[in-house]
Amino acid sequence: MRVLLSTYGSRGDVEPLVGLAVRLRALGADARVCAPPDEEFAELLAGAGVELVPLGKPVRTFMHGATPPSAAELARLRIEMVAEQFDTVAAAAEGCDVLVAAGLAQVAARSVAERLGIRYVYASYHPVSLPSPHHPPAPREGWPPPPEGADNRTLWDLDARGITELFGDALNIRRASLGLPPVDNVRDHVFTGEPWLATDPVLGPWREPADLGVVRTGAWILPDGRPLPERLVAFLEAGAPPVYLGFGSMRAPEGLARVAVEAIRSRGRRAVVSRGWADLAVLDDRDDCLVVGEVNQQALFGRVAAVVHHGGAGTTATAARAGAPQVVVPQMVDQPYWAARVTALGIGVAHDGPTPTAASLSAALGTALSAGTRARARAVADTLRTDGAEVAAKLLLDTATRGGPAPSA
Structure with a gap:
């Protein structure tokens, strides 16, 4: 056939x-x-x-x-x-x-x-x-x-x-x-x-x-068997699990990387920033942030503290299967739906509006990084096909x- x-x-x-x-x-x-x-x-x-x-x-x-x-x-x-x-x-x-x-x-x-x-x-x-x-x-x-x-x-x-x-x-x-x-x-x-x-x-x-x-x-x-880059593995092993930030193929709100990194740091966390089509970058040279290109999210999301993303169907599902708490900043089309589902399931939180500030994103991260959300994300992951x-x-x-x-x- x-x-x-x-x-x-x-x-x-x-x-x-x-x-x-x-x-x-x-x-x-x-x-x-x-x-x-x-x-x-x-x-x-x-x-x-x-x-x-x-x-x-x-x-x-x-x-x-x-x-x-x-x-x-x-x-x-x-x-x-x-x-x-x-x-x-x-x-x-x-x-x-x-x-x-x-x-x-x-x-x-x-x-x-x-x-x-x-x-x-x-x-x-x-x-x-x-x-x-x-x-x-x-x-x-x-x-x-x-x-x-x-x-x-x-x-x-x-x-x-x-x-x-x-x-x-x-x-x-x-x-x-x-x-x-x-x-x-x-x-x-x-x-x-x-x-x-x-x-x-x-x-x-x-x-x-x-x-x-x-x-x-x-x-x-599509199962992804690619190993993570050595540089990323070294970063992951050098401290507590970081927070991942990525917007996939979307146009990101202006200044998103700066705002998000400030929010992540305010929670005492390191950051992995996915460059994506929005070409996200970190403007300072501190060693608590790592910018990566296209990598195996299936392997990475199981090693992060939370995933901050735009709410695409694929990213939402990959984070959910990995048991990673999510902060969804929806922009368009189906993304508000996935943000609402993440919230309804208790596996993360939907950001209120498409353009976060450091304060609003930090508040959302506070919910996502809580012990209750982490436990719920792991429990739901076990139910997914x-x-x-x-x-x-x-x-x-x-x-x-x-x-x-x-x-x-």
Whole structure:
């Protein structure tokens, strides 16, 4: 069996698909991944022995350009992105039995699968992206505020209309050229009535009853066996466990590293600062801070006192599995959801607002570093599953063979 896995986004969008691809290959399937051609993604897939099919332009250049793109530029980029997906994904999917798409940006994937007559699966990495009467849609940057007092169903209807306004014309022009009928609701077309949810059932549960027949697989984890750099190991062994600070691929609030290091020091702790796409750095030369590049978080988070981060799905899950208390400083999209889950589970605290001060971050760290939070984080870690990629891989193999809908795991 041949499977094409496709996404467009940051590392948090790409790495789960690599984890799924590795499990598929272990079960005898041929799996390749369509993803942005960023250097770190190419290295990630090469290290896992998975073929990369470059899709679109590098994400880092787009997300961290000198100035944010204008509305006109964004409109042009959306049209180009849909066209690129039709061309690249269609070529990569030739001869495949299943096409798995992750992320709403994959608006062309289902049309490609229809045209080729192959099975299509949509997967989400967080519950809050899927329509439900139990939660509102995540706020979308640049969209007008919703009507005051609107209920969840109204908010999801508005969300669907907004997505169709953004992508409908570009999608339907290409569908027409392929002899496919037009789509009047792009979001629901992409999601299907049975989307897959690749989250841990404790960390990111799905509430029933719901309108969608969501298939819950568990999170798709790519095991990381890389050793930590010697310099980092020496730092860890030179004193008490430090606090980790990282913002992944996000633009960090101005002065975040300075503010965070001041807060960490106020708690009598050392700091490991992950440079990330925000290029975080420490401005003084004191020996209680170490700046690192991309490292094995699965190994590192088990050796730190707490993890301060932006609230991405991957970082949240990795810290939770390691039993590390968290301080989440959410910025956008699904990050407020993960911050709320960390707080609800008692495994850390959500910072109030996206721009911390030294005082506000120190207060949040006080909660995260408490004995109660540490004990709770360790207890919850023992309840989290690590078999989501295997569950998903077996479901794909089974449903591709039978040709019917996927059962809930």
